[in-house]
Amino acid sequence: DAGITQSPRHKVTETGTPVTLRCHQTENHRYMYWYRQDPGHGLRLIHYSYGVKDTDKGEVSDGYSVSRSKTEDFLLTLESATSSQTSVYFCAMTRDRSPISGNTIYFGEGSWLTVV
Amino acid sequence: GESVGLHLPTLSVQEGDNSIINCAYSNSASDYFIWYKQESGKGPQFIIDIRSNMDKRQGQRVTVLLNKTVKHLSLQIAATQPGDSAVYFCAENSGGTSYGKLTFGQGTILTVHP
Numbered sequence: 001d002a003g004i005t006q007s008p009r010h011k012v013t014e015t016g017t018p019v020t021l022r023c024h025q026t027e028n029h030r031y032m033y034w035y036r037q038d039p040g041h042g043l044r045l046i047h048y049s050y051g052v053k054d055t056d057k058g059e060v061s062d063g064y065s066v067s068r069s070k071t072e073d074f075l076l077t078l079e080s081a082t083s084s085q086t087s088v089y090f091c092a093m094t095r096d097r098s099p100i101s102g103n104t105i106y107f108g109e110g111s112w113l114t115v116v
Numbered sequence: 117g118e119s120v121g122l123h124l125p126t127l128s129v130q131e132g133d134n135s136i137i138n139c140a141y142s143n144s145a146s147d148y149f150i151w152y153k154q155e156s157g158k159g160p161q162f163i164i165d166i167r168s169n170m171d172k173r174q175g176q177r178v179t180v181l182l183n184k185t186v187k188h189l190s191l192q193i194a195a196t197q198p199g200d201s202a203v204y205f206c207a208e209n210s211g212g213t214s215y216g217k218l219t220f221g222q223g224t225i226l227t228v229h230p
Contacts, residue, residue, distance in 0.1 A: 031214045042205045042220025043160070050214055058217070090159055094216040099148045099165070099209070105216050107159035 003027045006091050006108040013115055019078040021111050023091030025071075029106075032074040033058075033092040034066060036085075037110075043090060049074055050097075081115040088112050128227045135196045137224045139189040139206035146208040148215055151180060151191045154203045154223070163191070163204075193226075201228045 003026040013019050023032060031050050035043035035058075045058030047066040055066050063085060067075045078085055091108040129135050141149075147168040152160035164175045166182050166189075173180050179192040189206050203225050207218040 031216050033216050040222065042207070042223055043218070044220070045217055048214065048217060059219075092216055094214060097214050099167070099215040105150070105162070105218070109159050110157075 004091060004093055004106050004108045006089070006111045008111060009109065010112045011114070013081050013113070015082060015115055016080050019081050019113065019115075021076045021089055021091075021113070023074040023076070023093075023108060025074075025093050025106075027093065027095070027106075028071060029093040029095045030071070031094040031097070032068065033094075034064075034074065034076045035090045035092065036060065036087040037090060038087050046076065046089075078113075081113075083115050086113060086115045125222065126225045126227070128229065129196050131196065131198060131228055131230050133196055135191075135193040135200070135226060135228075137191045137193075137204050137206075137226065139191075139221050141187050141189060141206070141208050141221075143208065143210050143219070144187065145210040148209040149180070149182060149189050150207045150209075150218070151178075151189075152205045152207060152220075153200075154205060156202075160205065196226075196228050198228045198230055201226055 005024050007022045033048040034046040037043045044060045046064050049055045049068040065077045089111045094105050150165040151163040153163050154160050164178050164180050166173045166180045171182050177194045181190045203223045205223045206221045209215045
């Protein structure tokens with residue numbers, strides 16, 4: 001295992017409630033990412049972080065915020081969940097800025113979120 | 117915006133056949149490409165990658181071909197096995213702040229019949 005875990009793995013929540021997903025890594029990797037995956041689609045980048053307290057928006061950032069107060073944790077928050085945010089969320093991490101050939105982008109196992 | 121897409125959403129093959137999964141990309145600035153395999157209920161699993169300064173790369177039973185002229189990427193799987201059945205995604209990175217910022221294609225469902 002690559003040392004990246006997500007919690008919770010499954011959650012059902014009501015529309016309008018806040019939700020926080022946690023990504024925890026034990027590899028001291030600098031870069032972390034949150035993606036979402038919807039049926040019939042590949043993953044789409046929500047937010048990413050290139051260091052503690054350094055974050056930036058991805059392709060589908062509306063309705064989401066993130067925080068990175070420690071290297072090992074990257075939190076994704078839905079301030080007021082909507083049904084359109086029902087999805088599978090994947091966290092990922094990389095050590096370096098430039099790719100080194102091989103499996104160096106490590107994904108978590110996913111968090112299934114249902115907003116009812 | 118820029119995107120990566122797949123020509124075929126599904127591919128069905130017999131065990132032992134070779135499989136070819138195709139991917140078109142539109143961002144000419146893309147310089148790093150990855151193929152992922154995803155099984156139901158799991159995260160993406162790295163298969164093979166290739167940088168834009170190469171046109172072919174081989175791994176164990178897999179080969180990735182890159183044609184920058186027509187912005188096309190393909191994954192070839194030799195002697196396909198039932199365990200290869202999954203969704204396959206191509207992903208590209210155009211550099212910038214980090215190479216984990218990937219744009220994914222829609223995915224191709226590969227089904228291998230015994």
